[in-house]
Amino acid sequence: MEKKSKKTFYVTTPIYYVNDVPHIGHAYTTIIADTLARYHKMAGREVFFLTGTDEHGQKIEKAAAERGITPLALADAVVGRTRDLWKALNIEPDFFIRTTMAVHEKGVQKLFQALLEKGDIFKGEYKGWYCVSDENFLAEDVPIGTDGVKVCPDCGKKAVIVSEATYFFRLSAYQQQLLDHYASHPQFVRPPSRMNEVSSFVRSGLKDLSITRTTVQWGIPVPGDPAHTIYVWFDALHNYVTGIGYGENENQFKKFWPAQVHLIGKDILRFHAVFWPAFLMASGLPLPECVFGHGWWLKDEAKMSKSRGNVLDPYTIINAFGPDPLRYFLLREIPLGLDGNFSHEGFLHRVNSDLANDFGNLVHRTLTMVQQYFGGTLGEMEDEGADDRAIREMYEKVKASVRSHYESCALNKALEELWTFIGAANKYLADNAPWKLAKDPGRRGRLARVLWTGAAAIRGAGHLAAPVMPGSAVRIWDLVGESVSPQSVLFDDFRFDGLRPGREMKAPLPLFPRVDLKEFLGQEAKPAIPSGEDSAAVPQPNEAKMKTKETPMDIITFEEFKKLDLRVAQVIRAERVEGATKLLKLQINLGTEERQIVAGVAETYAPEDLVGKKITVVANLKPAVIRGVESQGMLLAGIKDGKAVIPFFEGDIPPGSKVQ
Numbered sequence: 001m002e003k004k005s006k007k008t009f010y011v012t013t014p015i016y017y018v019n020d021v022p023h024i025g026h027a028y029t030t031i032i033a034d035t036l037a038r039y040h041k042m043a044g045r046e047v048f049f050l051t052g053t054d055e056h057g058q059k060i061e062k063a064a065a066e067r068g069i070t071p072l073a074l075a076d077a078v079v080g081r082t083r084d085l086w087k088a089l090n091i092e093p094d095f096f097i098r099t100t101m102a103v104h105e106k107g108v109q110k111l112f113q114a115l116l117e118k119g120d121i122f123k124g125e126y127k128g129w130y131c132v133s134d135e136n137f138l139a140e141d142v143p144i145g146t147d148g149v150k151v152c153p154d155c156g157k158k159a160v161i162v163s164e165a166t167y168f169f170r171l172s173a174y175q176q177q178l179l180d181h182y183a184s185h186p187q188f189v190r191p192p193s194r195m196n197e198v199s200s201f202v203r204s205g206l207k208d209l210s211i212t213r214t215t216v217q218w219g220i221p222v223p224g225d226p227a228h229t230i231y232v233w234f235d236a237l238h239n240y241v242t243g244i245g246y247g248e249n250e251n252q253f254k255k256f257w258p259a260q261v262h263l264i265g266k267d268i269l270r271f272h273a274v275f276w277p278a279f280l281m282a283s284g285l286p287l288p289e290c291v292f293g294h295g296w297w298l299k300d301e302a303k304m305s306k307s308r309g310n311v312l313d314p315y316t317i318i319n320a321f322g323p324d325p326l327r328y329f330l331l332r333e334i335p336l337g338l339d340g341n342f343s344h345e346g347f348l349h350r351v352n353s354d355l356a357n358d359f360g361n362l363v364h365r366t367l368t369m370v371q372q373y374f375g376g377t378l379g380e381m382e383d384e385g386a387d388d389r390a391i392r393e394m395y396e397k398v399k400a401s402v403r404s405h406y407e408s409c410a411l412n413k414a415l416e417e418l419w420t421f422i423g424a425a426n427k428y429l430a431d432n433a434p435w436k437l438a439k440d441p442g443r444r445g446r447l448a449r450v451l452w453t454g455a456a457a458i459r460g461a462g463h464l465a466a467p468v469m470p471g472s473a474v475r476i477w478d479l480v481g482e483s484v485s486p487q488s489v490l491f492d493d494f495r496f497d498g499l500r501p502g503r504e505m506k507a508p509l510p511l512f513p514r515v516d517l518k519e520f521l522g523q524e525a526k527p528a529i530p531s532g533e534d535s536a537a538v539p540q541p542n543e544a545k546m547k548t549k550e551t552p553m554d555i556i557t558f559e560e561f562k563k564l565d566l567r568v569a570q571v572i573r574a575e576r577v578e579g580a581t582k583l584l585k586l587q588i589n590l591g592t593e594e595r596q597i598v599a600g601v602a603e604t605y606a607p608e609d610l611v612g613k614k615i616t617v618v619a620n621l622k623p624a625v626i627r628g629v630e631s632q633g634m635l636l637a638g639i640k641d642g643k644a645v646i647p648f649f650e651g652d653i654p655p656g657s658k659v660q
């Protein structure tokens with residue numbers, strides 16, 4: 001993935017346990033993989049994207065026995081849930097591996113046999129905590145209780161120590177080789193914090209690993225010793241090689257192995273960054289380039305109890321919004337290595353602000369005006385001006401930067417960067433005001449140029465967004481009259497100025513409908529972030545309707561902070577703004593002058609509440625017109641549940657005093 005010259009790209013997800021109901025967490029990993037796969041295809045690489053299901057083990061065996069069917073029949077019946085979810089999310093793996101497939105079982109046995117002959121697998125005695133009721137050894141990391149006994153995490157009964165014959169993998173022999181590999185390949189485990197975790201675990205000493213059980217029947221039998229079943233990780237991890245044809249389709253296997261990235265949840269890091277490379281070293285196979293341990297999506301318990309369904313059921317969202325808003329949200333909201341908190345409020349904010357307001361509006365306005373002013377066809381245009389060139393040049397810069405973020409798996413940054421372009425394109429339209437140009441018959445050429453630039457911007461943004469939002473990108477390209485899918489055009493081949501006058505465009509359809517939280521959840525809504533002009537708790541300048549950057553981690557210097565001229569102001573008069581339920585118009589005394597500001601505080605304060613009060617105002621903010629009323633500054637307020645709470649000065653401080 002690091003090497004741009006690499007001609008192939010192989011990405012995997014963990015195989016999901018078939019008995020689990022797939023949730024947002026599974027969806028997250030698989031959406032990342034699908035996005036990377038789509039990106040690398042558009043970058044001109046030959047791509048293989050593998051996902052699948054882990055179908056062996058005792059849970060399946062027991063559940064099947066309870067229903068009186070075979071484990072395979074049960075797996076067949078439930079594997080569809082996972083595949084259906086991927087379909088609903090527009091996830092298109094190149095192959096879906098099931099550990100019950102012959103290609104996998106044969107491959108695992110072949111690898112097992114070779115290591116047995118080599119001596120890296122040997123027969124010994126396993127002693128461990130055993131749950132009699134579940135007929136199962138407890139995992140090594142189940143803690144010992146205060147009475148010195150381990151308790152079965154599945155049934156809660158006390159476990160006993162049992163010995164049985166087992167096959168071991170000689171993990172201890174690979175300790176130094178693993179440490180050497182980590183040292184020479186610092187990108188092998190990402191993010192770097194996880195690498196530290198892994199190498200300190202290995203440094204603390206590796207024990208040989210029991211990889212078979214006689215107590216589990218439903219699995220791959222040990223070749224020549226069928227009383228033993230190959231256990232969990234030795235079976236499951238090898239899907240990454242059998243899934244691309246190890247032992248069966250050697251050409252394909254050689255073409256794609258080693259993988260560029262194994263995407264995993266951080267809970268299974270040890271298996272992927274310690275056991276798996278050791279298995280591969282033993283087999284003489286090259287190691288994957290990177291094991292990427294992404295964070296978890298946590299659910300917000302408080303909000304969950306209020307909602308109607310299960311917050312984390314992806315279908316709640318897919319059914320209401322389609323797949324792209326969920327794909328966008330999960331990738332945009334957090335960097336790949338960190339945990340995120342999933343809330344419907346956060347989700348709807350992103351949908352309304354980034355998708356409906358920013359991107360959706362850009363598409364809608366542009367296409368509406370092409371319809372209105374040119375009957376749906378791009379008109380003959382005058383030469384490019386400085387403004388137009390700036391947008392075109394910005395696109396090329398943003399494209400380069402978006403691509404480098406896709407290359408390094410920084411998907412949130414890729415989207416953040418793309419949205420700066422969408423914001424700039426919105427501002428370009430606002431600045432050039434085509435609706436004004438349209439009134440002047442002598443400026444048709446200019447009008448055509450502005451709308452051409454708008455159309456080029458949405459086509460270009462659609463192209464860059466395609467890996468994350470494939471369905472929406474296809475719709476956008478269809479609207480601008482493209483007969484091909486954006487994903488069929490390589491990044492290197494895409495031209496921003498590929499549209500010609502005479503190109504027919506379609507009338508806009510709503511791409512990302514704005515959704516009200518209350519309607520969505522059917523409950524008393526408390527929008528996390530107010531949206532729209534008249535609900536802005538603190539008014540924003542009109543011309544900068546693009547979203548303010550929300551990067552809580554952004555640090556500004558003291559020099560930057562000093563640019564803000566914060567002053568104490570005293571409210572002289574206050575009145576409501578007609579037609580706006582949330583706005584008050586305030587006349588304020590700034591010491592040396594009187595000014596008028598508009599503030600979205602009418603839901604918390606009556607006009608008379610504010611008269612005489614001393615507040616904090618940003619005095620050097622560019623004036624803006626809000627709901628037809630000029631605002632020469634902005635007051636500062638806290639936001640609670642979307643409503644403003646203004647801090648007032650109590651003491652004897654004259655208007656105009658500096659606030660710092």
Ligand SMILES: [Zn+2]
Nearest residue numbers: 131134152155
């Ligand atoms: Zn048990």
